[in-house]
Amino acid sequence: MDKRILGEIEEEVRVHPHYADLQHLLALALMAGGEMERAESHFLEALHLNPRYREALINLGFLNIETGRWKEAEEIFLAEAKKHPRDGFLQHVLGILCLKTGRVKEGSARIHRAIRYHSYYRDYYKKKGVWKRGKVHLDQKAERTFKKIRFTYPYAQLYNLIGLYLAKKGKVTRAIKELRMASGLEPDDFIFHANLGTVYYYQGSYPKAIRQFQKALKIHPSYGMGYANLSYVYGLMRHTSEALRYMKRAVQINPQYADLHYNLALLYSDRKRYQEAAAELKKALRINPNYLFARINLGVLYEDQKRWKEARREYREVLQVTPNDEHVRNRLERISSLRRR
Amino acid sequence: MLKEDFAIQSELRRMLVRTSINYSRMDFGTVKGVVYIRGFFQISSIAPDTDEDRLKDLTAKTLYSFEKKVRNIPGVSDVIFQLLNWRKERGQWVPIEVVKKEEEDEGKTESNG
Numbered sequence: 001m002d003k004r005i006l007g008e009i010e011e012e013v014r015v016h017p018h019y020a021d022l023q024h025l026l027a028l029a030l031m032a033g034g035e036m037e038r039a040e041s042h043f044l045e046a047l048h049l050n051p052r053y054r055e056a057l058i059n060l061g062f063l064n065i066e067t068g069r070w071k072e073a074e075e076i077f078l079a080e081a082k083k084h085p086r087d088g089f090l091q092h093v094l095g096i097l098c099l100k101t102g103r104v105k106e107g108s109a110r111i112h113r114a115i116r117y118h119s120y121y122r123d124y125y126k127k128k129g130v131w132k133r134g135k136v137h138l139d140q141k142a143e144r145t146f147k148k149i150r151f152t153y154p155y156a157q158l159y160n161l162i163g164l165y166l167a168k169k170g171k172v173t174r175a176i177k178e179l180r181m182a183s184g185l186e187p188d189d190f191i192f193h194a195n196l197g198t199v200y201y202y203q204g205s206y207p208k209a210i211r212q213f214q215k216a217l218k219i220h221p222s223y224g225m226g227y228a229n230l231s232y233v234y235g236l237m238r239h240t241s242e243a244l245r246y247m248k249r250a251v252q253i254n255p256q257y258a259d260l261h262y263n264l265a266l267l268y269s270d271r272k273r274y275q276e277a278a279a280e281l282k283k284a285l286r287i288n289p290n291y292l293f294a295r296i297n298l299g300v301l302y303e304d305q306k307r308w309k310e311a312r313r314e315y316r317e318v319l320q321v322t323p324n325d326e327h328v329r330n331r332l333e334r335i336s337s338l339r340r341r
Numbered sequence: 342m343l344k345e346d347f348a349i350q351s352e353l354r355r356m357l358v359r360t361s362i363n364y365s366r367m368d369f370g371t372v373k374g375v376v377y378i379r380g381f382f383q384i385s386s387i388a389p390d391t392d393e394d395r396l397k398d399l400t401a402k403t404l405y406s407f408e409k410k411v412r413n414i415p416g417v418s419d420v421i422f423q424l425l426n427w428r429k430e431r432g433q434w435v436p437i438e439v440v441k442k443e444e445e446d447e448g449k450t451e452s453n454g
């Protein structure tokens with residue numbers, strides 16, 4: 001753990017002690033540095049500030065595993081598994097916990113559930129030689145391996161959060177280094193690839209951003225914002241047909257996001273597909289009737305199609321909200337004079 | 342110059358993240374090369390002990406630089422700011438509260454005179 005970053009986070013926590021996210025981040029950083037007692041107190045503080053902070057609770061569970069407090073760890077994961085009984089990850093952690101504490105039969109049942117609830121664990125245990133012909137086979141060698149296993153998840157999450165923290169401060173190169181560590185530790189977690197892709201996009205490294213978004217989407221094909229981000233990157237590369245394809249997919253997955261309809265409308269409008277653009281703008285306005293830009297764009301689209309009456313209606317609505325908008329006023333005056341001619 | 346609104350919008354999104362602007366209370370849109378920016382303009386990561394004058398100075402400087410960057414995006418023909426807390430007057434960025442106060446003061450002076 002970079003001491004300079006740790007110092008920066010400590011300072012942020014000092015300034016904003018009531019931010020649960022910062023308390024959680026500091027706890028993870030301290031945990032990575034081996035300061036388990038201090039880490040525990042900050043996890044607890046994060047949970048005190050936000051009792052529904054699931055990540056903080058789970059990471060507190062991992063801290064208990066790291067410090068050999070199996071019972072406390074198990075209590076946390078059992079309570080979570082009760083709330084989310086079909087969460088393969090929780091069953092996997094509980095399975096390993098059972099093996100660490102010598103309860104092979106129970107561990108085997110948990111692993112079986114993890115495989116049933118999440119296909120990722122089928123491949124994981126298959127690779128480890130534990131899942132064979134539809135059954136869990138735990139020989140002594142496998143038991144020994146799992147007893148020694150260390151969970152990398154909280155550390156990957158730390159790298160991820162540090163990466164995001166640095167990116168927010170504009171330190172993109174250092175952010176990328178941290179996010180690469182996160183996705184290296186947990187290559188099957190889509191969010192680490194997605195975040196790395198986003199930071200590459202901010203940096204302007206578009207081919208790298210595309211690769212990371214595609215990795216994220218391979219793991220989690222219904223991650224709508226991944227398609228939207230791919231669309232933005234392709235848009236900047238002026239690959240409009242790809243940009244359009246991915247934005248359509250993003251809208252399909254998240255039809256309730258007005259902003260995505262707006263962006264899809266811009267893509268259609270740029271390609272002079274005015275009817276489709278107008279339909280998307282109307283959808284955006286149905287979701288958010290105060291979406292002023294969508295209304296201006298709609299007015300301009302009507303104007304392009306010489307539908308003066310509809311264009312005037314939209315511009316007038318805009319001017320009711322922002323009467324000082326000279327740009328819209330000029331457009332309205334121009335089409336009104338055209339009508340008079 | 343091609344006016345590809347979607348590319349402008351994507352570049353604007355990318356640019357905002359890379360600045361010290363807190364864009365959580367801002368919206369932006371692009372209409373045939375004209376960029377619209379609305380909402381509250383604030384800068385992020387300010388030390389809590391920064392005094393008000395220094396903060397205003399910093400915000401104004403950030404606005405100048407941001408406006409310049411937006412105007413430099415290929416395809417952008419104009420930028421329209423519809424900010425709730427800042428406005429441009431005779432080429433100068435001024436906070437709206439200050440403008441109101443000064444107008445009030447001027448009004449008082451005139452009525453006194």
